Amino acid sequence: CICRQALQYTYLRFVCQNAGAYQPRGAGSRPNQRSHRQNCPFEIVIHANGTGDKLVVLSMSSEHNHTIVPEAFRHTRKQRKLPEDARERAKLMLDVGANVTKVKSYLMENTGKIVSNSDVQNLRNQLREAKKGANPVITIVEQLQSVPGATVEVQESGGVISAIVYQSEAMVRIFEAYPEVLIFDATYKVNNRNMPLFLPMVVDGNGNSRVVAVILTANEEADTVTTAINFFQRTFKSCDKVRSLLVDKDLTALKILTQCFSNAEANLCQFHVLRTFRRQVTESQMGITASQKNAIIENLQKMVHSATQAKFESLYSELQHLGSPRFMEYFDKNWYGCRQQWAWCYTKLSMNIGLTGTQRLESFHRRVKGVTGRNAEMTSFVGDLLLVLRATDEELNHQSFDALNRPMPPPPRTSFLYSYYRVLTPYAFAHVQKEAGHISSTTVNDGLSKNREGILSVTRQSCQCAAFNAFLLPCRHILRLREQELLPLFHENLVPQRWLQRYWLSVTEMPSTDSSVTVHTTEKKEKRVLTETQKFRKAHSVCIELAQVASSVGMTEFNRRISLLEYVLQAWKEGTALGIEIQSEPLRREPLQHLPQGDRTSTSDDNVFDTFDIDALLGRTPSDWSIQNNRPGPNNRKQRNSPKLSDSPKLNDSPKLSVVIRLSDSLKLSDSSKLSDSSKLSDSPKLSDSPKLS
Known part of the structure; x- marks a missing residue:
């Protein structure tokens, strides 16, 4: 038939997503497989009419052979499919190490779709497969060479990479400046190729730990490690200036390092030495009792920390009486001959900057693993490792600038x-x-x-x-x-x-000073709007000081001050504006009556006063001070005729003064700025201007 151009199909058949029968494609080794195909009979068949301008429903079967739940429809695969932009954002987050659960929550909130853990895991797998597409060795070398001024050495054996040595320009400069102490150790399980990672480290002039090379080896065999260290030596000119080597009890690495750095003295990490003692000295291996074991371990700890060689030999004599022949054979063969490398009475004679082990390097290893993770894919591992090295250098450079900006307090100039x-x-x-x-x-x-x-x-x-x-x-x-x-x-x-x-x-890397830099200055605003948190902190600090002053007197005076504070607090809770005014003339009032605190006294005047017994305020008597609550009336709405504080005489110039706390029900706290200058607390006289009172 001839159809209109708008009609793309002459025949359409709509079926349920559960239509059709499941056809296993495997060998049957996994029989318990789930499938959407359940032979559902639901079907709608549509065909174009003879003129080709309409679609006609030929047949329809509206029955399903399975349970229909509207909410379950959102969980189907097609409905869960994410938009392309959301998929790219999720891959970016996963690439930088975001948590799978947090990525899933982010996708569900921003797309409104159902996202399962397997959906996020599939995105991660796609990301890994994309990285595996290129040759990982070539990718790694390109990553390392992308650093300006970096040197990369690759060792091949039979077409297989056996070692990679990386040194940046900054690493070379740091090692040439501070070669005296070299910390050397390996860490494992950092990449999926099981290549041990060596990060030689030195200590700079300010006590900071600085990595001076990155060495990846296929294994820890003597030939492989020796070749890698030879690459390391060829780059540096100051290897003969290394005076101390700090290593753990790795006999292979120790032997190679002592041969390559012949002028250095090897110092074994005391932590690893003591840990080896505790692991090797057991009842079954040494043929000793539990009490003998404890005595031997205690003696070995004293030998490690002995201050003099005479003390060390004395402890060795005691050890011969404590240990069994099997233990003494083990100790003499493995430890006594190299005592200069682990006993403090010998290692103290070398320049080691007070270090007794490889703790600094172990700490950096933990930092690297915290970023790269364990058994990471090789290319991502190298990228994350460069990120850690760059971040560490930036932090240490910041410390250098900070040392210039905030130096330590100097000693007296007269002191040496x-x-x-x-x-x-x-x-x-x-x-x-x-x-x-x-x-x-x-x-x-x-x-x-x-x-x-x-x-x-x-x-x-x-x-x-x-x-x-x-x-x-x-x-x-x-x-x-x-x-x-x-x-x-x-x-x-x-x-x-x-x-x-x-x-x-x-x-240290210091950028050059640019003389063309223009300094822009901005006038500081006199007033700024504080947030609620800032206002709380400021009020809190004032209240703390107020509490200290209020509690530094006797109980009688303390009760009076608390009554005054409770009065102010109640006024603020009611939303009443409050200010303090010092007047040079006594207030026109009835004689102050000593009523219970908070009682109200009526006078013959039109105004009503709240009277409080605060005769101890600033050391004055009731005849000198009064507290007045001026309720807003027809003649005193804004008190425009009241004298301003700036015009009032000093406290010590007036024999008769009155302290007035003015309250206005018509002004809320938010409108307190409308009060006259005479009622603002900020305009009150300073304590330094008040008379000296007992």
Whole structure:
């Protein structure tokens, strides 16, 4: 037939979404599958008429073989389909790590559709599949190389990536400036390729932890880690200046690091050492009793923290009597030979900035995992890792600017500490200031000083104590010796370059000053509208001070002041405007009667006064003060003839004064600005102008 152009179809058949039979396509291993297809007979058939200008219903079956619930229709797949813009917003939120439940709630509120957890999870899977489309290795290298000035080294073995080393321009600059202490450790389960992550870390002049490289290795085999560290060394020129290595008890990494950094002394993390002791020293493995185990662990803890080598050897002798032959064989083989790496009496002799473990690096590892998550897809993991590194650098740069804008309070200019304050970083100055506080209790005789660390040799510029070796800054013994020899306690030769403030600021990224910057100033408005919260805080602070003043007197005076405050409070609750006025002449009133507080006294005048016994107000007597409630009448609606405070004499110039609290029922608190100047609280005389009263 010939149809009109407006009619696109000559035949239409509408069926229920539950029409048709379910046809399994699998092998039957999952028989319990659900489907919408239930052979529903509902059907409407429409056909165009012979002239092609109308649609005619040929047949219709209006029965369903299933339960019909109108609300269930909104839960069908087609009705749940999200608009394209909503899908893109949801993918963006999921890409930055938004919570699935919060994304689902956001979509339901903004689209009005039913959204299930599986719908959001499908969006996340689509996002992951899109990232997997490209070669992940190429994508990772491109991400790392996108950082300006970055160096990326990729090691391949048999066509497989075995190591990736990344160093930004800032990392190279930081390590060249502060190479003395290097913290080295690995963290695991951060990406879906199970590649361990190494983040070598140094400590800058202000005590901040700075990552100086990113190393990803396919495994922890000696050859792989050695190659990665060699890449690390080739970039840096100051590797021979590394003096201390802080690592955990990883024998493979420890051996490689000591070979690559031959001038450095390896210090094992005390936390990991003690944890290894607790894990290895057990009754079953060492053939000891529970009491022996506790005694051995306690002895090992003392050995780790021993202050002198003599104390360490004494504890070792006790350990030989406590432990079994099996334990002593284990200890001598694994620990006694490397005691210089974990006992404090040995590690204190190296420059370690007071660090006894890898806690700083472990803390940064937790921060990285908090952003990247565990077993993250490789490309997203690298992007999130760069985000963490960039955010950390920005925060540390902010601290540098903040140190310039808000310096520590300086010591007296007459003190030698002022000279250290001017040249040292805040972190280094705090250490020197702490040591200077012990000068008076320190004794140095003939260049020797005795303390818990033993007998120390002290010179004008060096000392054998742990405080000096850790920081290479003047300790209490050096300062005491120079004081005894009448030498200046400050000298520029006593301060290493790494602790100088100007050196620290030169290494930190500081943007250049632009002389063309124009400073715009805006006059501060005299008045601004406060929010309800701001008004509450301001009133709260005044009320606290008012409570302190009111409670600092005896009970009689306290009760009078409370009565006055309750009177004011009740007036404000009733919406009555209130102000305070000081008058130079006594009020025209009846003699004040000592009535119970809050009672009202009628007078012969047309006005009615609220009379209160507040004779102790400002130390005056009832004959000098009165409180008046001027009810609005025909002649005193606005009190235009009342003298202004600015024209009234001072309190100490008038023998007879009256304090008037004026109330007007016709003015609510919101209209209090309409009161005359004489009734505004802000215009009341200051306390400093009042006479000195007992």
